[in-house]
Amino acid sequence: MEKKTKTKSGNKIKILTIVLAMILISMIGFIGIYTRKQNRMQNIVEGYDLAMDLKGARVVSIAPTEDKETVIKDAEGNKIDEDLTDEEIKEKGYTKEEIDNNADKKTKENFENAKNIIEKRLKDLGVDNSIIKLNEETGEITLEIEENTNTDQIVSEIPVEGKFEIVDSKSNEVLMDNSSIKEVNVVYGTETNGTMVYLQIIFTDEGKTKLEEITNTYATQENKTTEENTTDENTTNETTEENTTEEEQKEIILKIDDQDVMTTSFDQPIKTGKLELSVGTSSTDSDKIQTYVKKAKSIATELNNGKLPMQYDVTGNEYIISDIETDLIQKISIGIIAVIAILAICIIIKYKLNGFISIFTTSGFIALFLILIRYANVKISLEGIFAIAIIVIINYLLVWKLLENSKGEEIAEKMQKTYANFILRIMPISIMAITFCFINWIPISSFGMVMFWGIVLLLIYNWIITVPVLKMRGNKEEKTEK
Amino acid sequence: MKTKNKVLILIAIIIIIIGTVITVTKGFNFDLRYEGGKRIELNLQKTFESSDIKQIAKEVIGQDVVIQKIEIYEDAVSILSKDITEDQKNQIVTKINEKYGTEISAESTEIIVVPHTHLKDLAEPYIIPFIIATLIILIYIGIRYYKLGIIKTIAKTIGIVIIWQVILYSIMAITRIPIGRITIPLTLTIYMLSLVYCTTKFEKNLKQQKQNEEKE
Incomplete structure (x- = not known):
């Protein structure tokens, strides 16, 4: 009897410790750890490494060089080479017009060709996230690229012929x-x-x-022999002949x-x-x-990807901050929070105290996940944020399944089977996550990396934290029923 | 077939039909950032609130605008809209000068034409990784669920994934959610969830088949 009481209170302490630990991790993950540095409170938890779509991008515009020339033409359209004043031009019935010597190069085909060459150059220069827009009428190309230590060099190399x-x-x-x-x-x-x-x-x-x-x-060529014929018979008669064939x-x-x-x-x-x-x-x-x-x-x-069909000049080069923080992120965050809240309410209603405890462990998981992606050097793009949402939903699905199997007999065996079954169910998305991790394009690799770390953490975390807690609760309920 | 499934299928069919009709007649709604338009840049040389600039710009232009701060000092602003006339530009400059006490010159402010971004350019980097991942996944599904029939499971997977995507794009067409920067992340999300749905269904069927075999 004493042993049972000890086990009961021991389990209670364990569960309470886990819940408190989850609250602490949640605070660190969602709020941070603030210390005083140079009279300012600074968060010592690493910040998120945001990608171009969330942070901002260097926007560079390049346009075909104009080679304008003022030409005087007569009534028949023949070019006049004389230097005439405006009055003389008018008197003689000539016309003055500005022509672009590059006009014949400025075709839609050449503009597309230039865009393709620049795309290849960006790839060779290791630019792993960019948006290229082409104005098909003027040939102006607008690039949006990540801002980092190499950006200035890239900008200088892009318009080179x-x-x-x-x-x-x-x-x-x-x-x-x-x-x-x-x-x-x-x-x-x-x-x-x-x-x-x-x-x-x-x-x-x-x-x-x-x-x-x-x-x-x-x-x-080797130097040919230099022939020198000097005849010097007397001082008055000197003939010098030099034949140099070179x-x-x-x-x-x-x-x-x-x-x-x-x-x-x-x-x-x-x-x-x-x-x-x-x-x-x-x-x-x-x-x-x-x-x-x-x-x-x-x-x-420059040489590997072909010559640009015409010369380009940089017409614009500035860093434009993303507007996504103020607008879209708020909407997405509200959407994610709403989904999480609905799932949480459903779990609590169905599983009561067990559901409540699992919500705590889930919030701990989310906080730990957010800390992990910061320290794993994962660049967060919009795709990465959606990947976070997917991981949260998948975690809820796992927790729900574990809760379903946390009652009755042989809980440990049921939990193991649930886990094995769950791993098989998420295998395709794990394959996708791993594949995407190796792609050298930030939005895709961001999605892959977030999914990869999410799946790894989800499996380890729930096995170490959620399963033991539910087992303890399950065993306690079984004994209560008996 | 259960009543619940019948209802869901009926709803899906209706959404697809309506979505298709709207796509064919009206087309998709494109995000302003990708549709292209006109942009002006104003150097205020002081900090400002994007929401204030947005309010001014929307009042004058009367259409959707995108406001972005320029440079790390955030003292210049870019205003993008579908169309900005000279008159609208002058009005915006005047109102900003009044509000912030700046002396921006409307004459020296150029209206920049922003070209549209082709959807194929947006989607191109995703195509090959997507195809590679999908092929590996289909091979896995074929091997894992071979007892249910390799061709049957692969065909079902492809069918379910496509239908979920069609439903997504139909909903986007109906609700006029703009095709833009959330389109591809949404597509990936639905794709992932549809794969989880497929494997859940197949695991259930496999378990059922195993139980039937054991009974026999």
């Missing part, structure tokens, strides 16, 4: 261009005085043939975005179809090497 040319240094004849490029990579080489970063340009089959021809044509050295200029990268001739023909350009100097300093790698990667990104 990405033009690659190998030209004759004298005639400026274009010998090769972007169409010959297959792939551009960043490679490293070990030199005597450190590591060297190279930009490796791999050409297409056609480009490989062209490159070989060019390297043969522009081969480094062919002019042909050189190419490699240009990227109209900037001369190198002027050179080739010591040997290149038959591999690859060209390696050194970036910076060889170094042992890792920071310097990283700078060179960054520079090489940005050039590689």
